Amino acid sequence: MEPEVSLMGNDMTMPSATQSPPRGGLGRNRDFHIFWIGETISLFGAEVSLLALPLTALVVLGADAADLGLLRFVEYLPFLALALPLGVLVDRSRRHPLLVIANSARALLVGVIPVLAALGWLSMSWLVVLALGIGTFTVLFDLCLPAYLPKFVASEDLLSANGRVSMSQAAAEVAGPGLFGLLVQWLTAPLCLALNAGSYLVSVLSLLLIKRPEPAPTRVVGTPWQDLYDGLRFLVRSRLMRAVTLAGSLYNLAWAIFQTAFLVYMNKILGFNVGIVLAVGAAGGLAGAACAPWLTRRLPVGVTYLAAAAAIAVPALLIPAVTGQRTTLALVDTALLVLMNGGLAVFSVLTATLRQSVTPDSLMGRVVAGYRALVFGGISLGGLITAWLGSLAGPRAILWVAGVFFLSALAPVLLSPVPRLRGFGTADSPLSGTGSAEGERAEASSDHTEPDR
Numbered sequence: 001m002e003p004e005v006s007l008m009g010n011d012m013t014m015p016s017a018t019q020s021p022p023r024g025g026l027g028r029n030r031d032f033h034i035f036w037i038g039e040t041i042s043l044f045g046a047e048v049s050l051l052a053l054p055l056t057a058l059v060v061l062g063a064d065a066a067d068l069g070l071l072r073f074v075e076y077l078p079f080l081a082l083a084l085p086l087g088v089l090v091d092r093s094r095r096h097p098l099l100v101i102a103n104s105a106r107a108l109l110v111g112v113i114p115v116l117a118a119l120g121w122l123s124m125s126w127l128v129v130l131a132l133g134i135g136t137f138t139v140l141f142d143l144c145l146p147a148y149l150p151k152f153v154a155s156e157d158l159l160s161a162n163g164r165v166s167m168s169q170a171a172a173e174v175a176g177p178g179l180f181g182l183l184v185q186w187l188t189a190p191l192c193l194a195l196n197a198g199s200y201l202v203s204v205l206s207l208l209l210i211k212r213p214e215p216a217p218t219r220v221v222g223t224p225w226q227d228l229y230d231g232l233r234f235l236v237r238s239r240l241m242r243a244v245t246l247a248g249s250l251y252n253l254a255w256a257i258f259q260t261a262f263l264v265y266m267n268k269i270l271g272f273n274v275g276i277v278l279a280v281g282a283a284g285g286l287a288g289a290a291c292a293p294w295l296t297r298r299l300p301v302g303v304t305y306l307a308a309a310a311a312i313a314v315p316a317l318l319i320p321a322v323t324g325q326r327t328t329l330a331l332v333d334t335a336l337l338v339l340m341n342g343g344l345a346v347f348s349v350l351t352a353t354l355r356q357s358v359t360p361d362s363l364m365g366r367v368v369a370g371y372r373a374l375v376f377g378g379i380s381l382g383g384l385i386t387a388w389l390g391s392l393a394g395p396r397a398i399l400w401v402a403g404v405f406f407l408s409a410l411a412p413v414l415l416s417p418v419p420r421l422r423g424f425g426t427a428d429s430p431l432s433g434t435g436s437a438e439g440e441r442a443e444a445s446s447d448h449t450e451p452d453r
Contacts, residue, residue, distance in 0.1 A: 026160050031152045031210045036161075038206020039145075040168040042103065045199025047172040048183065049110060052192040053131065059189055060117055061124050074128050078135040079376040084232075086140050087369025091362060095148035096214045100207050102141035103200045109133045111197035114190035122190075142372065147364035150356055152212045159293050159424065162352045166289035166345055234363050235370040241358065243416030244351045245371050247409045249378035251312065251344070254405035256382025257389070258316060261398035262337070269395060272330040277337065284338035288345030295346065302421035305350055309410050311343030316406040320399035357424040 026032055057063035057071055090098060109130050116122040153161045183192050235241050266272045288308075295304045315336035322332050359367045382405075389398045413419070 026153070026157050026164070029153065029157070031212050032157075032161060034206050034209050035152070036164055036168070038203040039165060040172075042199045042203035043168050043172040045196040048192050049196035052189045052196065053113075053127075055189040056113065056117065056122075056193065057124065057127055060122060061127065063124060067124055070128060071131055074132045075135045076376060076379070077132065078139045079372055080380065082136060083139055083143065083369040083373040083376075084366070087143055087366040090140075090143045090147055090365025090369070094214050095144040095151070095365075096207065096210070098144045099141060099148060100204055102137045102144065103204045103207070105137040106134055106141070107197045107200035107204065109137070110193050110200065114194045117188075117190040139372070143365050143368050146352060146356060146368050147361070148214070150361070151214050152210060155357070155424075158356055159296060159349070159353045162349050162356075163289050163292045166292070166349045166352075167286060169285075169289070171286055230363065230366065232366070232370050234359070235367050238358060239417050240354060240421075241367065241371075243412045243418050244354060245374055246412040247309070247347075248351060248371070249374045250405055250409035250412070251347070252375050252378035253382040253385070254316070254402045254409065255344075256379045257386045257398060257405065258402035260383075260386045260390075261395040261402060262319070262333075265395035265399060266330065266333065270326050270330050270333075272326075277330070277334050280334050281337035281341050284341035285345040287338075288342035289349055291342070292346045292349040296350070296423075300422045301350065301354075301424060302419040304346065305413060305418050305421070306410075308343045308346035308350065309413055312340050312347065313403070313406040313410060315340045315343075316399075317403035320396045320403065353424055354421075 054063075054071060057067060061067075063071075113122065113127070113130060116126060149161060149165075150158060183195065187195075235245060266277055292304075295307075299307070319333050319336050322329060324332070355367065355371065356364070385401075386398065389401060
């Protein structure tokens with residue numbers, strides 16, 4: 001039997017003392033707490049911006065549905081068009097400077113919007129261009145973050161660190177709409193964007209306060225095209241990453257269908273306040289992110305994965321199935337949404353930690369980029385399917401379709417080594433025999449999970 005090799009956020013070579021993150025738990029990790037505070041503030045700001053940007057288009061520019069659709073499209077376009085080449089940049093560079101550049105640029109681009117609005121120069125064209133720029137630097141930040149986190153968080157603390165960041169994301173999703181509702185009463189939508197710009201600057205400050213130096217990236221020999229190929233090949237040939245990527249893509253496809261149909265169903269059919277339902281439902285994500293580390297300390301990782309997947313699929317199928325009075329339906333469906341969001345949060349935390357565990361540091365940016373491109377591709381495809389189904393059927397029927405897609409996402413997980421995982425400590429090295437330089441380095445690691453024995 002080949003030796004098991006830990007890949008917890010390190011490269012294929014033995015780490016030096018300067019590369020080893022501090023051990024002893026997150027409670028003693030100063031750099032993580034500074035980073036976490038800054039990231040939490042910027043997540044709340046981004047959640048406010050998510051609502052303030054389209055509202056600015058509506059109120060200031062009198063935008064219609066087509067304009068808002070274009071705005072949403074250009075925000076997500078960089079995830080599809082630029083994720084892979086930016087992933088190559090991330091793997092060839094130190095991640096810390098890129099994170100600082102990304103959030104500084106987002107602060108500048110978001111901050112320009114209220115200035116243009118105050119001067120009377122804001123137009124839909126300007127808003128689309130700025131949204132495209134914001135989306136581009138959001139992609140860069142999102143690719144750098146999971147690749148940089150293992151640089152100052154020890155491998156045994158990654159699960160807790162990912163869980164805390166996910167908790168912040170869920171808390172922002174819960175409180176963000178309400179916070180925006182309060183702020184927009186006191187300020188205009190463009191001024192709310194100014195607060196978002198300030199939150200990005202707080203994140204930049206927190207990054208600059210991190211003391212642990214980042215080691216230089218591994219020297220790259222191949223061309224950028226070879227880099228792209230190596231990253232995608234790792235993602236496709238890794239049994240673990242292939243399974244969770246396919247499952248994640250199906251979940252996002254299903255979620256894009258489900259969310260649209262659910263909003264119409266709750267608002268038009270049941271006449272319930274959608275904002276309240278979404279806020280309560282998002283609380284499930286907060287609870288799930290908080291519980292993920294606790295669950296994996298008491299259950300094998302594979303069992304937790306399957307439980308999270310079931311917590312997503314089963315409620316999705318029950319929501320269109322339950323019948324009764326309007327109020328009862330709304331309450332039951334909201335409770336099921338809480339369970340779904342909890343399952344999605346646990347699944348996301350486990351997937352992020354697994355990706356950091358099995359991916360060589362030299363490939364991290366490209367693997368995250370490939371994962372994000374496929375996952376956001378699922379969102380885009382789900383939107384097209386929803387548009388087609390919306391002309392053929394009502395929201396309840398579309399919810400059934402979403403439930404079937406959620407259920408189908410279980411298949412790649414069940415047919416992979418994931419159910420046998422006991423922990424995150426060993427590698428899945430899929431590049432054996434590929435012939436590339438990075439493939440040969442990966443071949444030095446064993447292709448083992450931690451199955452039940």
